[in-house]
Structure formats: C-alpha cells, structure tokens
Amino acid sequence: xxxxxLIERLAMITGQLVQFPTVAExxxxxxxxxxxxxxxxxxxxxxxxxRPYLSHGRPSLLFSAGDQPPRVLLCGHLDVVEAQRQxxxxxxxxxxxxxxxxxxxxxxxxxxxxxxxxxxxAQPGLGLLLTTDEESGGEDGVGAFLRTVDWxxxxxxxxxxxxxxxxxxxxxxxxxxxxxxxxEAAHGSRPWLGIxxxxxxxxxxxxxxxxYPIPTGEEDWRVSITLSQLNGGITLNSVxxxxxxxxxxxxxxxxDPHGAKLLADIxxxxxxxxIQTDLIFQALPFQMHPDALPIAQLQKVLRDQGHPALPLARxxxxxxxxxxxxxGVPVLMFQPECADWHGAHEHxxxxxxxxxxxxxxxxxxxxxxxxxxxxxxxRVHTRERSSGNVPENRAAE
Numbered sequence: 001x002x003x004x005x006l007i008e009r010l011a012m013i014t015g016q017l018v019q020f021p022t023v024a025e026x027x028x029x030x031x032x033x034x035x036x037x038x039x040x041x042x043x044x045x046x047x048x049x050x051r052p053y054l055s056h057g058r059p060s061l062l063f064s065a066g067d068q069p070p071r072v073l074l075c076g077h078l079d080v081v082e083a084q085r086q087x088x089x090x091x092x093x094x095x096x097x098x099x100x101x102x103x104x105x106x107x108x109x110x111x112x113x114x115x116x117x118x119x120x121x122a123q124p125g126l127g128l129l130l131t132t133d134e135e136s137g138g139e140d141g142v143g144a145f146l147r148t149v150d151w152x153x154x155x156x157x158x159x160x161x162x163x164x165x166x167x168x169x170x171x172x173x174x175x176x177x178x179x180x181x182x183x184e185a186a187h188g189s190r191p192w193l194g195i196x197x198x199x200x201x202x203x204x205x206x207x208x209x210x211x212y213p214i215p216t217g218e219e220d221w222r223v224s225i226t227l228s229q230l231n232g233g234i235t236l237n238s239v240x241x242x243x244x245x246x247x248x249x250x251x252x253x254x255x256d257p258h259g260a261k262l263l264a265d266i267x268x269x270x271x272x273x274x275i276q277t278d279l280i281f282q283a284l285p286f287q288m289h290p291d292a293l294p295i296a297q298l299q300k301v302l303r304d305q306g307h308p309a310l311p312l313a314r315x316x317x318x319x320x321x322x323x324x325x326x327x328g329v330p331v332l333m334f335q336p337e338c339a340d341w342h343g344a345h346e347h348x349x350x351x352x353x354x355x356x357x358x359x360x361x362x363x364x365x366x367x368x369x370x371x372x373x374x375x376x377x378x379r380v381h382t383r384e385r386s387s388g389n390v391p392e393n394r395a396a397e
Contacts, residue, residue: 006116006354011099013040013112014348015091018101022079024136027057033078034059037115037130044119055144058133062145066124072364073127073153074118076111076160077134077141077320081342088344100347105338109348110159113336113357121361125368127153134160134320137281142320146327155294155332155367156324157360162334163341165352166313167295169288172224174318175249175259176281177266179204181274185241194239198232201243204273208247208266218316223262224250246280250316253285286321286331294330301363310334332363 020033038050041063053060064070080103083089091101099109111130118128131141146152162168181201186194205227212223225247232243249266251259259282267277288295290312299309321331337352339345 017108018091055140058140064127065122069151070127071125074114106341160319167310168333170314171286172250173285174283177247180244186239188237197243
C-alpha cells in the first residue's frame with residue numbers, strides 16, 4: 001500500500017537536506033544544515049529535547065523523547081563526500097519513484113525517515129543522534145559522543161549500509177598506512193643514473209598484491225589493499241628521489257580484530273624493499289552475532305506485519321557502527337533500495353524509503369512497549385562528562 005502523503009514528506013525532507021553541500025571542508029554549510037534540522041524538528045515536535053554537541057568544530061545533535069536516556073537510538077550522519085557536479089546538491093527526480101542527488105542514499109534519505117519518526121510518533125525512550133563527520137572517520141561525531149555521555153542505548157538503528165533491505169552483521173576494519181621511499185635523483189634523460197622513488201613504492205605495492213590479491217567481489221571476504229594516493233617528484237625532468245603514498249587496507253575481523261598481525265606482516269614486507277610505513281588511521285571491524293536478540297526482535301516485527309525477514313549480509317565498507325559495537329551496543333544496519341553511493345548517479349527509491357520508515361516506526365513501538373532494564377548510566381542530559389558541550393535546548397527556549 002503506497003502512502004502518498006508519507007512519500008511526499010520524505011521527498012521534501014530529503015530534498016531540503018541534499019541542498020546543503022555538507023562536505024567536510026564546508027563547515028558553514030554543515031552548520032546551516034544542522035540548524036535547519038533542529039528548527040524543522042522542533043517546529044513540528046516541540047515536546048522533544050535537543051542537545052547539541054561539538055568536538056573539534058564538528059557539530060552533532062541528539063533529539064530525545066522523555067526524561068530518560070534513549071533505549072532505542074536512531075543514528076545517522078549529515079556529511080557527504082564531494083560531488084563531481086555542483087548541480088548534484090539539488091535533488092532531482094529520475095522517474096516517479098527515484099530521487100537522485102548527493103546524499104540521497106548516503107544517508108540523507110534514510111535520515112529523512114528517522115526525522116519523520118521523531119516528529120510524528122516519538123515516545124519516551126526514543127532518540128535520534130545526527131553527526132557530521134562520518135565520511136572523515138567519525139571520531140568527532142559518534143566517537144566523541146560516546147566518550148562524553150555516561151549512558152548507552154539498548155540498541156542502535158544505523159541505516160548506513162545494507163541497501164535494498166539487507167541486514168548487515170559484519171563490516172571490515174580499516175588500516176590506513178602512509179608509505180614513503182627515497183631513491184637517488186638524476187636528470188630525466190639519464191634514468192640509469194638514478195633510483196626512482198615512485199617506482200620503488202609502486203613495485204612494493206604490487207609485491208603486496210601477490211600475497212594479498214584483490215578480492216573478486218563483496219562476498220570474497222579477504223584482505224584488500226588499495227594504493228589510494230601516490231605522490232613524488234619535484235621537477236618534470238628529474239628522476240624523483242622521494243615519493244609517498246597511502247595504502248587503504250580493509251580486513252575481516254576474527255582472530256586478528258585489531259589488525260596487529262596483518263600490519264606487522266605488511267610492514268615487514270615493505271621494509272625489505274626500503275619502504276617506510278606509518279599507521280595514520282585505524283578502525284575496528286563491526287561484527288554482530290546473527291542470533292543477537294535485537295535481530296530476532298526486528299525480524300519478528302517484520303513477520304507480524306506480514307513482511308519477509310531481512311536477509312543477513314556482510315559489507316566491505318565501514319561505518320560508525322564500529323564505535324557502538326566496541327562498547328557492546330548492538331547495531332541494526334539496513335537501508336531502503338538505493339544505489340551509487342558517492343557516485344555520479346546516487347539515488348534512492350522513495351517507495352522503498354516509505355516502507356523503511358514504516359518498519360522503523362513499527363520496530364521502535366514494539367521495542368519500547370516492552371519494559372527493559374533501561375539504558376546504562378545516568379539520565380539523559382544529566383551528569384554528562386565535560387566535553388565542551390553547549391546547554392540543552394527546548395523549542396520554547
């Protein structure tokens with residue numbers, strides 16, 4: 001059954017969010033987007049609490065209903081990656097059901113559904129956390145938030161993966177290495193007199209691929225190593241004596257969840273080729289047991305509504321889910337039908353988005369109707385650790 005009014009609401013909210021080019025460098029547009037969300041939600045749901053957070057200039061917002069910490073926390077990020085065309089920061093219709101534009105899938109469309117839940121049917125125990133730095137690592141968003149508050153939700157719904165209504169139970173971890181090498185300069189017309197530092201790095205990378213070949217697809221659950229940046233040389237007519245690059249390494253969890261053995265092996269292999277390494281970023285894998293209680297609860301809600309269960313999936317990408325799972329908080333990650341994240345044709349199916357929205361509402365109602373042990377830690381908005389937070393605000397203020 002198609003709910004035309006719901007689809008229209010979701011399309012409007014998504015379109016408004018897309019018009020803000022919330023890339024990491026554009027802090028002014030990020031602030032404008034956060035302000036728009038805050039005003040939009042509180043204009044329609046003045047009973048909600050809203051608390052802003054700030055870490056290293058990156059704002060976040062927590063909306064909550066009631067005076068206790070959220071037991072069910074909806075979560076998303078408002079930041080996006082840069083678009084090839086500026087016109088992609090204006091949502092446009094591909095056809096009657098598909099809305100395109102930067103962030104429609106990742107993840108302003110799903111955020112529109114979560115905003116709608118908060119505005120129309122929030123009940124005590126429900127919260128919505130919106131951050132602005134997931135695309136650059138999440139350390140100042142979800143990471144800083146969890147370091148600041150002394151409570152934890154019972155479950156998080158994070159629609160930042162699992163497109164086409166698949167439930168993600170595992171994502172790979174990340175090791176990001178800066179690699180560098182020196183050679184010997186020479187005139188570009190006499191390369192036999194020098195040692196090319198760019199060649200040294202490139203050959204070292206390809207040697208790694210003999211041990212860690214490129215996976216053949218999403219289900220080929222192995223280590224992947226990508227040379228994502230390569231820079232070297234000063235003049236156009238010289239053999240470069242110095243070069244550096246970045247290796248983006250994705251690895252499955254399991255026996256080496258911190259990637260320590262993998263890092264040691266890669267470092268050893270590169271150092272044999274006179275290539276230096278420096279770990280500049282690390283993110284743990286996300287894993288959730290397929291038999292976890294929140295998964296069973298979500299699947300029951302679907303069955304009770306006459307819908308098929310969500311298939312379980314693994315994804316090579318990473319998300320803010322790792323911060324919650326590291327704290328022992330279960331995360332439900334699934335998305336509507338959408339495609340081409342970060343690409344030139346990013347889009348979302350509005351009919352599927354409305355279906356996703358209804359599932360969110362049904363799940364939060366069912367979960368909050370059962371009395372649980374409640375969230376760990378203090379009541380929301382009280383006894384939070386000092387982290388440069390600004391005071392709580394209500395619509396009347």
